[in-house]
Amino acid sequence: MFHRAKSSLASNLRRFSSMVRRHIEDEGDWFYSQEWWGSDGHTVFRSISDKGNGVVSVIAYPSSRPSQIYWPQTQKWLQQRYAELHAGHEQNGHFRILGYQWRTLRFNDNTRQSTVKIMAAYRESEPGSLCFMQQAHCLAVPYVKSMISVGLASIASCNYDLKDAMLGKRSMNILCIGHGGGSLPLFLASKIQGAIVHIVEIDPIVISASIQAMGFPSFSVVAPSGGRLHPKPNRIDEVLWKGIHERLLLYESDAEKFILDTNNLYDMIFIDAYDGEDIFPYKLWDPDSAFLKALGNRLHPEHGTVVVNLHSDADILDVDGSVPSVLHQLLPMGKYVSGIGRAYKDVLLGNESSTPLAYTVSVPWVCNTSLVVCRGFGNTNGSLDRDMVLNTLISKSFEVENALSLPFSCMQYIKRGFILVD
Numbered sequence: 001m002f003h004r005a006k007s008s009l010a011s012n013l014r015r016f017s018s019m020v021r022r023h024i025e026d027e028g029d030w031f032y033s034q035e036w037w038g039s040d041g042h043t044v045f046r047s048i049s050d051k052g053n054g055v056v057s058v059i060a061y062p063s064s065r066p067s068q069i070y071w072p073q074t075q076k077w078l079q080q081r082y083a084e085l086h087a088g089h090e091q092n093g094h095f096r097i098l099g100y101q102w103r104t105l106r107f108n109d110n111t112r113q114s115t116v117k118i119m120a121a122y123r124e125s126e127p128g129s130l131c132f133m134q135q136a137h138c139l140a141v142p143y144v145k146s147m148i149s150v151g152l153a154s155i156a157s158c159n160y161d162l163k164d165a166m167l168g169k170r171s172m173n174i175l176c177i178g179h180g181g182g183s184l185p186l187f188l189a190s191k192i193q194g195a196i197v198h199i200v201e202i203d204p205i206v207i208s209a210s211i212q213a214m215g216f217p218s219f220s221v222v223a224p225s226g227g228r229l230h231p232k233p234n235r236i237d238e239v240l241w242k243g244i245h246e247r248l249l250l251y252e253s254d255a256e257k258f259i260l261d262t263n264n265l266y267d268m269i270f271i272d273a274y275d276g277e278d279i280f281p282y283k284l285w286d287p288d289s290a291f292l293k294a295l296g297n298r299l300h301p302e303h304g305t306v307v308v309n310l311h312s313d314a315d316i317l318d319v320d321g322s323v324p325s326v327l328h329q330l331l332p333m334g335k336y337v338s339g340i341g342r343a344y345k346d347v348l349l350g351n352e353s354s355t356p357l358a359y360t361v362s363v364p365w366v367c368n369t370s371l372v373v374c375r376g377f378g379n380t381n382g383s384l385d386r387d388m389v390l391n392t393l394i395s396k397s398f399e400v401e402n403a404l405s406l407p408f409s410c411m412q413y414i415k416r417g418f419i420l421v422d
Contacts, residue, residue, distance in 0.1 A: 001113050001274040001311075026407035027065045027117060028138040028145075030365050036061040036102035036115055036140065044103070045213035051203040053276035054108035058213040061102040063117055071097045078121065081239045093239075094124040102140065103214045105181050105206070107276040114180030115140040118215035123236070133240045134182065134215030136190040137407070143309050143368040144184050147270055149410035150361055150372050151307040153397040155268055158303035158376045166403055168193030175199075175266045175298075177255045177284075178273035179206055182216040185270075189247050191404045198266075199250045200258045207252060217241045220248035256283060256291040259298055267300050272309040280310065285340045292347040299348060305374035306348060310360075312367045313337050337369050341421040344373045357384060362417030370413075371421075390418050 038061070045058035066074075075095050082093030098120040105114040117135040122128075139145050156162045165172035172195045176185045179201035189197050199220070201207050210216040219233040219241070233245060251258060255273060274280055283289050299306065313336050341360055349356035357377035361370050377384065378392055397410035 001107075001111050001272075001278055001309075024405070024407045025065070027135065028140040029408075030142060032063075032065070033140070033365075035063060036104055037112075041102075041104070045209050047205045047208070049107075049203050049205040049276065051205070051275075053203050053206065055106075056203070056205045056209055057106050057109060058209050059104045059106060060213075061104070063100040063102050066100065074119070075121075078239060081242070082123075085238050085242060086235065095121050096124055097121045098130075100135075103181065105209060105214065107278075111274075111276075111278055113274070114183060114214075116181045116183050116214050129236060131236045131240065132213070132215035134186055136183075136186045136244075139183060139187060139408075141183070142365050142413075143272075143363045143370065144187075145408055146361065146363045146368070146370045146413040147184065147272070147307045147309060148187065149397060149400070149413035150370050150393070151268055151270065151305055152400045152404075153393045153410060153414060154307075154357070154372050154374045154377070155303055155305040156396040156400060157378055157392050158305065158374055159378075160267065160303040162400070163403060165194040166192050170194050171196055172268070173198075173264060173266045175264070175269045177269070177271045179210060179250065180272065181214040182210045182250075184272070185248060186216065186244075189244050193243075196247050197249070198264065199248065200253050200255050201250065202252070202254050204252050207250060216250075217245035217248060219245040220250040222249050222251050224252075256289075256294075259291060259294045262298060264298060265300055266298055267304060269295065269299060269304075269306045270308075271306065274309075274311075278311075280340070285343045287343045287347055292343065296348045299375070302376045303374070304348075305372065306344065308340070308344065308371040310337055310340060310369045310371055312362065312369050337371065338421070341371050341373075344371060345421050348373050349375060355384065357389065358421035359389070360417070360419050360421065361414060364412060364416060369417075373421075384420065386418075386420050389420065390415065 041059040041061040043057055044060045047056050049056050075097055078095040079093045100117060100119050103116050103118050104112050107113055117138040117140065119133045119135060120130065122130045152162065164170045172192055174188055174195055174197045176197060176199045179199050185197045185199050188195050211218045217237060219230055219237055221229040223229040237245060273284055283291055337360055341358055345358035349358060355377045356375055358373040363370060393414050394411050397414050401410045
């Protein structure tokens, strides 16, 4: 979940425009938030959750990008993909694009949990074959870009060969706790050829919303038995996702139960698990919880990296300036982020003999903080110097954005408000 920062959009754009290096157009640039932040959208999905998320809805808004002049190029790509996968049926592979939309996932008609861009298309030979494809390269929400930037720069700083994983020469096991619209796991699976991404989502309504209305691949869903819910992807899914959806596994499960039951060892773990009341569950950061201890056992001992999306301290206040009652007994005012940071550092890194690292960064434009903990940072021994750590991360961030051909600069998501966790 994310909240918009109180400062104006125009002033923030001026503030950061000089920092962003443009290689290709970023369709998820914060400039376009004015298209999907308003109230002029229409509801395309609505259901009531019994998992604490209240009313789950998806709102659609028109998108100005990509321009219609580029649609024929994408239609040609879809036709070529169809011909490659279904030889002899080329005449059935003519696609038409209907357009692009922003789709925003909301809980209780209020909090925006996730925003994605989808493409709507159909096959000319089968007008009823309407399909939605989430645009994996388009990350609309700044905190998702932050999580990816700090996470990949950090693991690359732990002597992990990220380039081989990107090229598919080695497997990279990733766990995402909290699904939303699925933009983060889909981005990772599409950009890193060796990524095998497990996703844990407690709410089946959220899973349905992401697949039915937000263009997430349906073949990713795992049945309670452990196999795929759909044994084979349908023909259209193969065209849209071949090479990607096979490496996505979406589990309907409580995060604590999943982490206690699994035997998988993960290179990276991303956690974004706010509920319908806008609360990060205490059991996911309680230092004495079974969850955190089990999470440590499932994290790679040499380079394992965890990234957590959090609200900023100032963002947990009620309208009248008081601390919400649910938090009053847990943390003093202004200690929300640091308290969770210390819990993760103490439990996940406390017994490591290598050089562990924990830090937080502030996310531009929205009131969020990214917390990072990782094992085996750099080649240093003993205490870490803030400037050395920051310079190393910035250097690695350039390698990441160049290797992945990112349309945004990772550096602005690493250096802003950088603080080492004590």
